[in-house]
Amino acid sequence: MGTALLYDEEMTKYKLLWVDPACKIEVPERLIVSYEALVRSGLSDRCISIPAREASDSEILLVHSELYLEAVKKTPYMTLEDLKEFTLQFGDVYFHPNIYHCAKLASGSALQLVDSVMTGKVRNGIALVRPPGHHSMHGAANGFCVFNNVAIAARYAKQKYGVKRVLIVDWDIHHGQGVQYCFEDDPSVLYFSWHRYEHQNFWPNLRESDYDSVGKESGAGFNINVPWNNVGMENSDYLSVFCHVLLPVAYEFCPDLVLVCAGFDSAIGDPEGEMCATPDIFAHLTHLLMNLAGGKLCAVLEGGYNLTSLAQSVCQTVQTLLGDPLPQLANLRGPCKSAIESLQCARSAHRRYWSFLKHAADPPMTDISTKHVKSAMEEEEKTEMAEEERCTEGKVWPEPPERLCPPVCSASVLPDDVACPDGLKRLSSSKDLEPLLVSKLKNRFRTAAVDGDGVTTFSRLYTLIEKLVVNEIRNGLVLVPDVAAAMMCVVQDLTSDLVKRVLVVCVGKEKELDYITTDGKVLVVQISSEDSEEQRSKYYIPVCLKKGCSDTSGFIQAVLGLLLPLGYEYNPDLVLLVRMPGSGVVDSMWQQLIGLLQGFAKGHTLVLMQVNEKACMGSTASALLGHPAPPLQDLQTPFPEDGDALERLRERLQADWKMLQTTS
Numbered sequence: 056m057g058t059a060l061l062y063d064e065e066m067t068k069y070k071l072l073w074v075d076p077a078c079k080i081e082v083p084e085r086l087i088v089s090y091e092a093l094v095r096s097g098l099s100d101r102c103i104s105i106p107a108r109e110a111s112d113s114e115i116l117l118v119h120s121e122l123y124l125e126a127v128k129k130t131p132y133m134t135l136e137d138l139k140e141f142t143l144q145f146g147d148v149y150f151h152p153n154i155y156h157c158a159k160l161a162s163g164s165a166l167q168l169v170d171s172v173m174t175g176k177v178r179n180g181i182a183l184v185r186p187p188g189h190h191s192m193h194g195a196a197n198g199f200c201v202f203n204n205v206a207i208a209a210r211y212a213k214q215k216y217g218v219k220r221v222l223i224v225d226w227d228i229h230h231g232q233g234v235q236y237c238f239e240d241d242p243s244v245l246y247f248s249w250h251r252y253e254h255q256n257f258w259p260n261l262r263e264s265d266y267d268s269v270g271k272e273s274g275a276g277f278n279i280n281v282p283w284n285n286v287g288m289e290n291s292d293y294l295s296v297f298c299h300v301l302l303p304v305a306y307e308f309c310p311d312l313v314l315v316c317a318g319f320d321s322a323i324g325d326p327e328g329e330m331c332a333t334p335d336i337f338a339h340l341t342h343l344l345m346n347l348a349g350g351k352l353c354a355v356l357e358g359g360y361n362l363t364s365l366a367q368s369v370c371q372t373v374q375t376l377l378g379d380p381l382p383q384l385a386n387l388r389g390p391c392k393s394a395i396e397s398l399q400c401a402r403s404a405h406r407r408y409w410s411f412l413k414h415a416a417d418p419p420m421t422d423i424s425t426k427h428v429k430s431a432m433e434e435e436e437k438t439e440m441a442e443e444e445r446c447t448e449g450k451v452w453p454e455p456p457e458r459l460c461p462p463v464c465s466a467s468v469l470p471d472d473v474a475c476p477d478g479l480k481r482l483s484s485s486k487d488l489e490p491l492l493v494s495k496l497k498n499r500f501r502t503a504a505v506d507g508d509g510v511t512t513f514s515r516l517y518t519l520i521e522k523l524v525v526n527e528i529r530n531g532l533v534l535v536p537d538v539a540a541a542m543m544c545v546v547q548d549l550t551s552d553l554v555k556r557v558l559v560v561c562v563g564k565e566k567e568l569d570y571i572t573t574d575g576k577v578l579v580v581q582i583s584s585e586d587s588e589e590q591r592s593k594y595y596i597p598v599c600l601k602k603g604c605s606d607t608s609g610f611i612q613a614v615l616g617l618l619l620p621l622g623y624e625y626n627p628d629l630v631l632l633v634r635m636p637g638s639g640v641v642d643s644m645w646q647q648l649i650g651l652l653q654g655f656a657k658g659h660t661l662v663l664m665q666v667n668e669k670a671c672m673g674s675t676a677s678a679l680l681g682h683p684a685p686p687l688q689d690l691q692t693p694f695p696e697d698g699d700a701l702e703r704l705r706e707r708l709q710a711d712w713k714m715l716q717t718t719s
């Protein structure tokens with residue numbers, strides 16, 4: 056299934072008609088450059104174009120009051136003076152004779168997107184709209200927003216499709232207070248927002264935008280605010296919050312639909328956000344949400360005022376929605392101190408509501424919410440210092456790297472008598488191995504692993520790896536007689552200097568892992584039921600689950616809170632996913648793991664499985680081909696000792712691995 060793209064140039068036909076410094080950045084060109092970038096890059100042709108439509112009164116009334124709607128209905132007939140007068144009652148927003156029409160199109164586009172996804176016409180999609188929506192409230196326009204596009208879409212999805220749980224992720228740099236107010240007592244809608252806050256010194260300067268606004272009554276726990284109290288946040292900060300705050304809760308919430316308030320003013324160069332995250336971060340943020348809700352994801356444009364980073368960020372988002380390989384994110388240095396404080400506060404505020412956050416540490420000593428009363432002098436200092444070093448005009452960043460699709464998506468190396476799963480391309484040809492390597496293999500293994508066809512298997516395995524690293528193939532599945540032997544060979548004989556770092560994810564117990572290198576060429580993360588205290592090193596990280604890999608709750612926690620941050624920091628060129636026989640890992644979890652690992656090494660994942668486990672080849676192939684993983688059903692409360700052990704492991708490792716930091 057494809058990706059929907061909604062865009063209608065009618066929504067560019069309104070603009071600010073008078074002088075208002077607060078609103079001058081919200082210009083029609085925002086939409087034009089975004090769409091034109093998609094056209095120029097060829098991405099729009101790969102999407103399924105869905106027409107915009109006007110939201111009806113009843114749809115708008117899902118969120119807004121009749122009084123407000125009737126008032127807005129009058130604006131097309133207002134004189135310039137009346138429009139100015141009308142605007143005065145709201146904050147940081149402007150009206151125009153055509154904005155009511157455009158606001159209906161913006162909301163209607165979001166509903167069209169929900170229809171396309173919920174009816175299965177498309178898998179996911181994006182609506183390029185203006186005016187934006189997440190600040191508008193029941194009875195008021197605010198912050199360039201007239202109707203709350205995403206809030207209306209959430210209510211619409213519940214009403215029309217019986218959707219039980221909606222996750223709204225708001226990665227715009229401003230707090231979508233309109234969305235928060237709409238759902239704060241509603242446990243069926245989980246609202247997550249990060250936003251520039253600076254201890255309440257940043258617009259909209261609301262006390263309720265802080266991390267301690269967790270929702271009300273039955274909605275308690277279903278509103279997550281992560282305030283950024285400094286500018287200059289980077290990719291590491293964003294990914295840390297996803298791995299340590301949003302994703303654990305999102306997986307526990309198990310939504311039927313994901314809506315994204317896709318604002319790109321959180322990208323580098325934006326005059327509002329003044330952050331430093333690069334446009335390719337949105338490729339990863341999108342990817343990390345795509346295995347939720349069976350892939351049903353609707354992104355709706357909110358903010359974004361640097362036309363260059365906006366266009367690049369939109370393209371990065373759409374490319375991921377289309378399933379293209381992800382760009383590698385280099386030199387992630389871990390979250391900054393301020394970000395750690397924010398994520399620690401958000402985690403501790405929510406630990407009572409979410410079992411996946413149960414082991415979160417206490418809030419930091421310097422409780423950051425009370426710091427907002429800054430001395431005037433301090434504020435003055437910051438402003439002066441801030442100006443010259445923070446001016447966004449000076450910001451430059453590299454063009455995001457090309458994300459080329461290899462000619463072959465998924466290849467397989469299988470014994471001749473094993474049928475190749477649909478969609479996979481069997482790799483039969485293989486260059487002969489150097490005699491030296493053959494003899495090395497032979498004298499290393501006395502087992503049958505390397506008899507006649509064993510050598511063929513190994514030679515095909517190496518051929519597959521060669522093709523992966525030159526991007527001829529994206530990923531691969533290999534069935535071998537002895538998976539432990541094969542893993543050792545791959546790890547030790549990876550001669551290709553194109554592979555500087557291999558991430559080995561070992562699912563299930565492996566007897567000895569005595570070839571652990573300490574030079575950093577290999578990072579082994581092993582998830583199994585046993586603890587191996589002795590061998591721990593920076594590059595060998597055993598994760599013990601008391602009930603073993605069949606404990607999906609413990610497993611997904613280890614993946615989100617440990618494997619993902621490690622993988623991002625390590626930044627491998629190849630991922631080797633090894634399924635030990637009898638691991639007991641649940642199929643949906645296995646597919647989720649494969650899906651999430653695609654975020655590394657441009658998707659170059661090599662799955663090693665034992666021939667006698669060929670029963671799960673189908674689901675492995677499906678995940679390798681990029682089909683969304685099935686939701687993890689009815690997750691039990693994780694074992695306390697496992698949760699505790701994971702927290703302790705993280706604390707022990709965070710000295711070596713900065714992305715594991717969750718406490719300041």
Ligand SMILES: NCCCNCCCCCC(O)(O)C(F)(F)F
Nearest residue numbers: 077147187198229258318357358
């Ligand atoms: N320096 C100018 C002050 C501007 N203050 C208002 C900012 C509104 C932000 C709107 C947005 O970006 O959140 C949306 F997504 F809604 F468009």
Ligand SMILES: [Zn+2]
Nearest residue numbers: 227228229358
């Ligand atoms: Zn914004």
